[in-house]
Amino acid sequence: MRQALARLLERLALVLLYCGGVIVLIQAVWISYGVFMRYVLDSPDGMVTEATALMLVPVAFFGLAYALSNDAYPKVTLLRDLLPVKVQGIIDRINLLIMTLTGMFFSVSACEAAYRAFHSGAASEILLWPRFYFWIPVAISLLIFTLLAIVRLLNYEHPSRRVDAVQEAP
Amino acid sequence: MEWYTVGLGLLGLLILFISIGLPIPFALAAASVPFLLSIQSLSTSLITAELKLWGVWVDYILLAVPLFVLLGELIGRSSIGPNLYWFMHSKVPVRGSAAYGSIGACAGFGAVCGSSMVGSLTIGGVALPEMLKLGYGKRLSSGVLAAGGTLSVLIPPSLILLFYGIVTDQSIGDLFIAGVIPGIILVSFFIIIVAIWGWLRPQDVPERDNTNPIPWGLALSAVLPVIFIGLIITVSIYTGIATPTEAAGISCVATMIMAFTVGGLRWDGFLGAIRATMQTMGYLGLLLSAGVLFGFVMTYYRVPQQFTEIFSAMELSPYLVLAIIIVFYVILGMFLEPVSMTFITLPTMYPLVAASGFDLIWFGVIYTITMELAVLTPPVGLNLYVIQALARKEITIIDVIIGCLPFIGSLIILLGLMVMIPDIALWLPSIMD
Amino acid sequence: QAKETIRVSTYVNESDIRYDGFKKFAELASQKSNGDLDIQIFPSSTLHGWSEGVDAVQGGVSDVSWIPADKRLACYRVTSLYPAAVSLENQIDLDAEYAELMRSESAKVGLVPLINSNYSYDQEWWFEEPIQDLSNLDGKLVRSIGPLVSSMIESWGGKPVFVAPKEVFQSAERGVVDGINMGVATYSSWKLWSVMPYMVNANLFYGNIMYMMNKNKFDSLSESNQTALLEAAKEAETWLKPRYEDWVDQRVGNAVMKGGGAAVTVSQEDRHAMIEKAQSSWNSEVDAACGKPLANKVRALFAKHAN
Numbered sequence A: 001m002r003q004a005l006a007r008l009l010e011r012l013a014l015v016l017l018y019c020g021g022v023i024v025l026i027q028a029v030w031i032s033y034g035v036f037m038r039y040v041l042d043s044p045d046g047m048v049t050e051a052t053a054l055m056l057v058p059v060a061f062f063g064l065a066y067a068l069s070n071d072a073y074p075k076v077t078l079l080r081d082l083l084p085v086k087v088q089g090i091i092d093r094i095n096l097l098i099m100t101l102t103g104m105f106f107s108v109s110a111c112e113a114a115y116r117a118f119h120s121g122a123a124s125e126i127l128l129w130p131r132f133y134f135w136i137p138v139a140i141s142l143l144i145f146t147l148l149a150i151v152r153l154l155n156y157e158h159p160s161r162r163v164d165a166v167q168e169a170p
Numbered sequence B: 001m002e003w004y005t006v007g008l009g010l011l012g013l014l015i016l017f018i019s020i021g022l023p024i025p026f027a028l029a030a031a032s033v034p035f036l037l038s039i040q041s042l043s044t045s046l047i048t049a050e051l052k053l054w055g056v057w058v059d060y061i062l063l064a065v066p067l068f069v070l071l072g073e074l075i076g077r078s079s080i081g082p083n084l085y086w087f088m089h090s091k092v093p094v095r096g097s098a099a100y101g102s103i104g105a106c107a108g109f110g111a112v113c114g115s116s117m118v119g120s121l122t123i124g125g126v127a128l129p130e131m132l133k134l135g136y137g138k139r140l141s142s143g144v145l146a147a148g149g150t151l152s153v154l155i156p157p158s159l160i161l162l163f164y165g166i167v168t169d170q171s172i173g174d175l176f177i178a179g180v181i182p183g184i185i186l187v188s189f190f191i192i193i194v195a196i197w198g199w200l201r202p203q204d205v206p207e208r209d210n211t212n213p214i215p216w217g218l219a220l221s222a223v224l225p226v227i228f229i230g231l232i233i234t235v236s237i238y239t240g241i242a243t244p245t246e247a248a249g250i251s252c253v254a255t256m257i258m259a260f261t262v263g264g265l266r267w268d269g270f271l272g273a274i275r276a277t278m279q280t281m282g283y284l285g286l287l288l289s290a291g292v293l294f295g296f297v298m299t300y301y302r303v304p305q306q307f308t309e310i311f312s313a314m315e316l317s318p319y320l321v322l323a324i325i326i327v328f329y330v331i332l333g334m335f336l337e338p339v340s341m342t343f344i345t346l347p348t349m350y351p352l353v354a355a356s357g358f359d360l361i362w363f364g365v366i367y368t369i370t371m372e373l374a375v376l377t378p379p380v381g382l383n384l385y386v387i388q389a390l391a392r393k394e395i396t397i398i399d400v401i402i403g404c405l406p407f408i409g410s411l412i413i414l415l416g417l418m419v420m421i422p423d424i425a426l427w428l429p430s431i432m433d
Numbered sequence C: 001q002a003k004e005t006i007r008v009s010t011y012v013n014e015s016d017i018r019y020d021g022f023k024k025f026a027e028l029a030s031q032k033s034n035g036d037l038d039i040q041i042f043p044s045s046t047l048h049g050w051s052e053g054v055d056a057v058q059g060g061v062s063d064v065s066w067i068p069a070d071k072r073l074a075c076y077r078v079t080s081l082y083p084a085a086v087s088l089e090n091q092i093d094l095d096a097e098y099a100e101l102m103r104s105e106s107a108k109v110g111l112v113p114l115i116n117s118n119y120s121y122d123q124e125w126w127f128e129e130p131i132q133d134l135s136n137l138d139g140k141l142v143r144s145i146g147p148l149v150s151s152m153i154e155s156w157g158g159k160p161v162f163v164a165p166k167e168v169f170q171s172a173e174r175g176v177v178d179g180i181n182m183g184v185a186t187y188s189s190w191k192l193w194s195v196m197p198y199m200v201n202a203n204l205f206y207g208n209i210m211y212m213m214n215k216n217k218f219d220s221l222s223e224s225n226q227t228a229l230l231e232a233a234k235e236a237e238t239w240l241k242p243r244y245e246d247w248v249d250q251r252v253g254n255a256v257m258k259g260g261g262a263a264v265t266v267s268q269e270d271r272h273a274m275i276e277k278a279q280s281s282w283n284s285e286v287d288a289a290c291g292k293p294l295a296n297k298v299r300a301l302f303a304k305h306a307n
């Protein structure tokens, strides 16, 4: 059950990741088009600067859960590696717990922001795009990250045991 | 709570979290939140977090980050990047040519890019895997690339010199010109370091290997696209066709086209490039936001302001002031990220420098060198983490830190030279007037 | 006795004369409240970004912030920068009356107007090449800062371009744009002297970026402290006005001298023609955002202080 949930969340993380990838491609193409319109056709695109900058917000968070499932966050494990395996297990769990709590804090913050954005401001002064366009994907990314962190905490096994488990499985 | 309690508490908590192996973005956030909650209500803290998540990333300048990361990934995953390094390894008749080539690439990229993190990410993304494959030592490779990225802020254009000019009211044009000669000196230092490293630890710098020479056709199919991309970026910026961020967009699209046509990139390689780009963004997103939140908590308790006030009240002799300021920035640079440091501390610091009779253009270059140190020093050293994340299976953060040590040493020597011979920075602006 | 801490967030940096204005405000507020009010100033946007003023104040991150053109303050959004020929002779009164007109709209989002930051005196257009006639831009690419300015640039035959603040220097230097609309305060801090040395002083707008306070926080103050705060704000505005104008003059002089450029002032006749043209297209927006009665009051106010 928990394994299935983990797989589902990891699949969602991948979906979010590719959403971000699509946005980066849109940004690259739109910016190039903007330069072409201004420099070659002498008729500047008034939206491109703000629009692409706003799109950067979700791009910055879409990869969050994927980075967790790939263990891609920079960290210093020098001290941890020196400790006995049992203590390592405790420390790893503490770390996952702190990551979960941090994720929750930012998730609540982003969800509130998305909720308030329905009643409030435009994202910027020139383009009057509503802010929730950008907050909703950020909130979803943070929520998926937090759920994945919880599942990882519940499913935790020390890396050395995990290898055994894989070997025994077939 | 007193400001020094908060300052020490924040740093203590950060170091504790980092040492138990908590990933850096979470260590920064988890150290900040308790202090945030002790001065703000929960609902206000949540809004502070919201403002930082949003505010950091609604920034047109940072748009260059995913674009250049993707550009680097596309070059690295097509045949362009591997062949380029194969070319340097087999055709360039110098031992260590790939390492020198990486320094050259960092310097060249520094001439168009103003951010050291973007410099490290772009060149490192291509160079690091290739250098490791060719048999370069992992400490040397990661050190060269983490330090090489900092050339972006000394060689103009430079975001740090730009912000410095705004805060201190100095000519940005003069500041940019002042950075040129120190930048060239630093490039030479980096080259010397690689030469000495290869001499002391020959196992880290592979012999030039011509047993498996790259065919010239293949070599050209790698070298020409890279030259072409370099030209697109440089020409579009220097002739006024595009702003630097726009140049990132154009060059990214051009790289995509060339990677698919001459670089033999296939669909799965392309998807891999997208995944790698978004994974990098995945940790940068939280890293930068949490870093700014950390700086925010310090500012909210007025820690940097109080510190500078005490310092300015001491009334010391000019060179002692200078020495203390440099040490202050080196130490603060261990914990803060350069842009927030510039806006938080510089307004109070630079009048002290001016009052001691030092030239502010010259000090701008000194300041920038200390900011280069800041991104290379743990626990908060953006370039270190950026490079380690590019090859986290092979390289530990300790490898990157040790690899950076000689380069950090050369930055300190450059600081000494600048103090002894201020003309290193001031000569070029003076003849331009 | 417990002090009441009030955090003031501003985008101006410490070398800006307006920062001195805030210091004056802090000093006066402390004096007038017998030390009850402790005003802490956070310069250089260290508490929040340009567009986040409303969120920051509503959420309590800062107690007083500058308020940008925000959709939640519909009427303020279209009138805090308004094409009008205003006399700055009675600027303090003009600003106070304008703030009064915005009071009820602000109260609805939990804000109280506190300090006016009138920048009408500092609005210049800068060009790379000498220019005679602002109303004939002949296809020039000009950096714009918002919808009103863009519509004006277009009506003069130019092309509005949006350039991010951090890229202004480089794009101006390399010629990505031919001109910019920017006050000399910002222009100087970006060191654009040699890059865009030809100035046109047009005086086409009433511009006021108000600093507003969290209403709950304001209401929680004792009556005497409220009065102290409001008086301090008004006195600081009065104190700053001549200093700000001198500072701007000095910078305009510097800019033109250092860059080897020239300054052109638009003739009164051309100026009125340009303003009328801009007003006629902008007024429908103002009517829609403010509602006819308030829109008329705002226009009447500017007419009363016409120049």
Ligand code: NA
Pocket (backbone or CB within 6 Å): B109, B110, B111, B112, B113, B114, B115, B151, B152, B153, B154, B155, B156, B157, B158
């Ligand atoms: Na540079």
Ligand code: NA
Pocket (backbone or CB within 6 Å): B333, B334, B335, B336, B373, B374, B375, B376, B377, B378, B379, B380, B381, B382
């Ligand atoms: Na550091």
